[in-house]
Amino acid sequence: MTLLRLPDVMARTALSRxxxxxxxxxxxxxxxxxxxxxxxxxxxxxxxxxxxARLAEREAA
Incomplete structure (x- = not known):
């Protein structure tokens, strides 16, 4: 299992802290x-x- 620190999560999701x-x-x-x-x-x-899941929501809309 790979663990991600906050900067990595922010980069992958394009969300702010x-x-x-x-x-x-x-x-x-x-x-x-x-x-x-x-x-x-x-x-x-x-x-x-x-x-x-976010991408699936987009496709369903």
Whole structure:
């Protein structure tokens, strides 16, 4: 499993830090795992699934 830090998540999703945390607060974005101290990381597969779901929503519209 590959873990992504916040700058990588921001680059892959084209979302800002605040947008990511806002979506997480709404339950609409994957939550990170605490991997030590103050370090959080997201599972790459969860981010890829989230992106795929956004693309599927676009196709359905």
């Amino acid at each position: 605040s947008a990511i945390y806002d979506l997480m607060g709404e339950g609409r974005f994957p939550r990170p795992a605490k991997i030590g101290g103050r370090i959080n990381a997201w599972a790459e597969a969860e981010i890829a699934d989230w992106i795929a």
